[in-house]
Amino acid sequence: MRALRYFFAEAFASLWRGRGAALLSILTIAAGLFVLGFFLMVNTNVQRLVGRWGQAAELSVYMREEATPEQTAAVRETLNRSGLATSIQFLSKDDAKTEFSRDFPDLAGAAANLQRNPFPASFEVRLASDAGGAAAAIDALAGSLSELPGVADVRYDRRWLARLNAMIGIVRGMGLVIVLMLALASALTVANVVRLAAAARRDEIEIMQLVGAPFAY
Template sequence: MTSASARAGAELRPNFLSRYLQAHVREVVFTLGRFYRNLSGALLTCFVIGITLALPAGLHCLVRNVDALGYSWETTLQASLFLKDSTTPEQGRELAHRIKGRPGVADTAYLSREQSLEEFKALSGLGQALDLLDSNPLPAVITVTPIKGIERTALDALVVALGQQPEVEVAKLDRRWLERLYGALALVERLVLVIAGVLSLAVIVIVGNTIRLDIEAKRAEIEVMKLIGATDAFIRRPFLYTGLWYGLVGGAIAWLLVQGMVLALNGPASSLAGLYGSAFRLQGLPLDATAVMFGAGVLLGWLGAWWTVSRRLQEIEPR
């Protein structure tokens, strides 16, 4: 008797799972068909959701592009070693040669005092004024180019070590402007999170309001279903899948809007970067950010539907 009951239970479990999956597949197909039949109204809701999701996604895309541009600038940073006036050109060239062999250094360039003066005249336009000076006020300079991808701490340590050379008066790495850029990006990233949180609530309200209207249109049908013994979970299921469709299509619209923005701005951005000798191009949303945006749309659509249906079903009772 026990073995017969066990076999019966083993046979019922796959059947229950099969029926459960079939019920969900039916709801997916049913809600998709209803979405298609009300395509114009559904797309209006999805378009509002898409715009709401596109704003934080577009800001995130902008931050990532600026961060990538800042990293490309960081890899081109150079340290300037201002030599003492007592250092001869031979000593300066020898020091530049020794520094080039240090770990973390890609290249060096020695600029004598006379070359520094000529370069300053050409760049500043003050050539006639500088000719009135009795002596050359500019020091010799060694420009040090670090290897690409060097870590920030290693670069700082390298500059400190080079500044301790006896021939060096001052070692300078002007990266304050880059640190300010990174600070501004950190602030914008935090702002994107705040905006995303606020707009997430807006998506939940949008989906919830749409589902509420759908529930009111089917109020009599829901009362009949409750009268014949349908559970709240059974009644709730199609509305939840409808919320999922709203979120999914809204995420797709948001992705199209962000990619369209990138395509529209790519030409002017590339032209501006070309004026500074850079081949930088705007990049769209990467795969991870795209997955997060679609996942957020689906989750928010489901939450909006669940929140509304759970509240409304408590108010609808058969007469």
């Protein structure tokens, strides 16, 4: 017990003598652990959010104002034949205006005062949750829909999700580089602190070795 008390007393005294270097090493290690934890937390939450958006991705097909009922039926038939959609909802121009007023109540009055309805009719298509693995098939479907008569535009949510994933990958790589640099800085700082402590007590270590203290001691 006396030896253990002596070891702790000497360790505390040594830390106090080199408190500047010890504080620097502690702060460096703490900064590295904080950045690592923050990076892992943000990465996990962003991946979960992107995955949730991917499951709720939709394909929107906007019709031209002069589209005929036959052209609208052809778009619906193409969507039904694709086998990629779990639900297909057609929104007329009036439905689109009503939905806009519900989503943006502050602008509902302005939309109601318009002389003509500027909102296009559209198909809102909910894709299957496993459709992300059939990206080529979805791209082909979007291309075929955009070529149909009466179709003004086709918007696919997973396209910008793919770009978002690419940006997340870049940020993840930068974060990994920063974490590795902090880990290297922490290791070098600790090594230098230990070396300085050994150099400061070099005479004491040599005397103890002369009186028979082993190197491990």
